[in-house]
Every structure is written in structure tokens, then in C-alpha cells.
Amino acid sequence: MQVSFAVQVVLTRVAAQQDLSLTQLRLLGILRDRTPSMAAIADFLELDRSSITGLIDRAERRGLVARRPSPSDARVTLVEATAVGLELASRIGAEVGASIEQLLAGSSATARASIEKLAASLPQP
Amino acid sequence: MQVSFAVQVVLTRVAAQQDLSLTQLRLLGILRDRTPSMAAIADFLELDRSSITGLIDRAERRGLVARRPSPSDARVTLVEATAVGLELASRIGAEVGASIEQLLAGSSATARASIEKLAASLPQP
DNA sequence: TATTGTTATACTCTATAACTATA
DNA sequence: TATAGTTATAGAGTATAACAATA
Numbered sequence: 001m002q003v004s005f006a007v008q009v010v011l012t013r014v015a016a017q018q019d020l021s022l023t024q025l026r027l028l029g030i031l032r033d034r035t036p037s038m039a040a041i042a043d044f045l046e047l048d049r050s051s052i053t054g055l056i057d058r059a060e061r062r063g064l065v066a067r068r069p070s071p072s073d074a075r076v077t078l079v080e081a082t083a084v085g086l087e088l089a090s091r092i093g094a095e096v097g098a099s100i101e102q103l104l105a106g107s108s109a110t111a112r113a114s115i116e117k118l119a120a121s122l123p124q125p
Numbered sequence: 126m127q128v129s130f131a132v133q134v135v136l137t138r139v140a141a142q143q144d145l146s147l148t149q150l151r152l153l154g155i156l157r158d159r160t161p162s163m164a165a166i167a168d169f170l171e172l173d174r175s176s177i178t179g180l181i182d183r184a185e186r187r188g189l190v191a192r193r194p195s196p197s198d199a200r201v202t203l204v205e206a207t208a209v210g211l212e213l214a215s216r217i218g219a220e221v222g223a224s225i226e227q228l229l230a231g232s233s234a235t236a237r238a239s240i241e242k243l244a245a246s247l248p249q250p
Numbered sequence: 251t252a253t254t255g256t257t258a259t260a261c262t263c264t265a266t267a268a269c270t271a272t273a
Numbered sequence: 274t275a276t277a278g279t280t281a282t283a284g285a286g287t288a289t290a291a292c293a294a295t296a
Binding site for chain 4: 021050073075
Binding site: 148149172173175179183198199200201 | 264272
């Protein structure tokens with residue numbers, strides 16, 4: 001639990017530096033390599049679909065993402081990161097990586113291996 | 126990060142089962158063995174003092190905590206868990222412990238030792 | 251009929267700024 | 274003057290229920 005909270009503090013701090021919430025940070029992470037539907041985003045984040053509407057509204061207002069109609073199903077709206085959003089996502093990814101690395105700075109190779117093994121045993125990410 | 130999110134999912138689920146937010150869950154955890162001032166709670170949770178007013182209002186409305194004047198300083202309000210709040214905190218503590226234990230079910234003794242060592246190396250909890 | 255996304259509504263959580271009561 | 278707590282206000286995040294458009 002301590003480890004968990006330490007990581008959350010790191011993520012929250014990195015997000016706050018870019019004036020983002022943890023949810024917006026996770027959204028950008030999802031959009032780095034995908035262009036999911038609203039429903040798919042709700043599934044990823046385990047939120048109700050009605051919550052996604054506002055989330056995407058706010059991200060769109062900031063120019064980080066854009067809505068696009070699905071070519072195959074007129075009911076579906078796809079969401080993609082803009083160039084600005086992708087750039088920010090990339091910057092955040094690097095920052096998070098560095099911060100986690102720093103968190104692990106004092107831990108041995110065997111400790112890291114143990115944690116990786118634990119992570120692998122967890123329910124699907 | 127995977128480990129961190131897995132723990133957060135556990136905590137959020139346990140809190141939701143009792144119709145509590147993660148913040149209310151943390152509050153109850155704090156009050157298990159303390160009767161802090163409003164300001165001290167703000168420090169623990171790293172939130173603004175104005176946020177604590179509403180947090181305690183809602184917990185008080187649910188009968189989980191009670192405000193009490195400080196005997197030594199008339200400006201200070203102390204917060205203590207009620208019997209109901211303590212009972213709930215205890216139940217939640219057991220539930221969280223069991224869930225984390227389950228999360229670690231497949232991991233070896235050396236893996237656990239590594240994680241404990243990492244936790245010990247982290248900035249003060 | 252079932253699914254997708256939105257709207258309307260309500261609540262929690264959080265912060266900033268202004269205020270009061272006390273020290 | 275400085276500190277503790279509250280209020281007013283604003284915004285993000287979240288859910289439930291009802292709805293329109295499409296499949």
C-alpha cells in the first residue's frame with residue numbers, strides 16, 4: 001500500500017505540473033496508440049459512458065483530443081489525440097518514467113525483479 | 126505502476142462497498158488512533174483546509190465522526206470517530222488487509238521481503 | 251429491440267479568496 | 274499580527290435516468 005500511494009503521488013504530481021487530473025493523464029496514455037470509441041474509453045477507465053462525455057468535452061476544449069465520426073457505424077464517435085495532445089502525452093510518459101526510476105533508485109536488482117514478477121501475476125492491466 | 130493501480134482498485138472497491146470515497150476511507154484510517162484538529166487532517170491528507178470542512182461535514186452527517194472543541198485553544202476544532210465510525214474503520218481495515226493478502230497470494234517470501242524493503246526506503250508515509 | 255452517445259440532474263471532492271473569532 | 278476554521282464560489286469528476294439516433 002505504501003508503494004502504491006508513493007506511485008500515485010508521483011503520477012498526481014506529474015499530472016498537476018501539466019494542469020491535468022489523473023483521469024486526463026490516463027486518457028492521454030490510452031490515446032497514445034489508439035483511437036477508441038467513447039464506449040471503449042469508458043471500458044478502459046471503468047467509468048460510466050455519461051462520465052466520458054464531459055471528460056472528452058474538457059479535453060477537447062483544451063485542444064488535446066478531437067472527436068471523429070466512425071466510418072462504419074454512424075452511432076459511434078471515435079476519439080483521437082491531437083498533435084498537441086500526443087506531444088504532451090509523450091512528455092508526461094518520459095517524466096513519469098524518470099520519477100518512477102528515481103523512486104526505485106535505492107532498490108536492488110532482485111527487488112525490482114520481484115516487483116516485476118508480482119506485476120506479471122496481477123489481473124490484466 | 127501496475128502494482129500501484131492494482132492496490133488502488135482494491136481500496137476503491139472496498140470503499141465503494143461501504144458507500145465511501147477513497148478520501149473518506151483515508152479519513153477513517155487516520156481517526157482510528159488519533160483525534161486530530163482540522164488543520165492536522167489537512168496536513169495528513171495534503172488538502173486545503175477549506176476542503177476539510179466539507180469532508181468532515183459529510184462524514185458527520187453520516188454519523189461517522191464528531192467535532193469537539195479543543196480544551197486548550199478556542200480556535201481549534203478536534204475531530205474524533207464515533208463508535209459507528211470506529212467499527213466501520215475496523216471492518217474496512219480487515220477487508221483491505223484480506224484483499225491485499227489475496228493480491229500477494231502468488232508471490233514468494235523473497236518477493237514480499239523486497240517490497241517491504243522498497244516501502245521502507247520510500248519517503249515518510 | 252438493442253446499442254451509442256448525450257443531456258439533465260445531483261453529489262463528492264477540491265481549490266482560491268474573503269471572512270470571523272481567537273491567540 | 275498570525276492562526277484556525279468557515280463560507281462563498283467555481284470547476285472537475287462521477288453516477289443515474291431519460292432520451293434521440295442508428296443498427
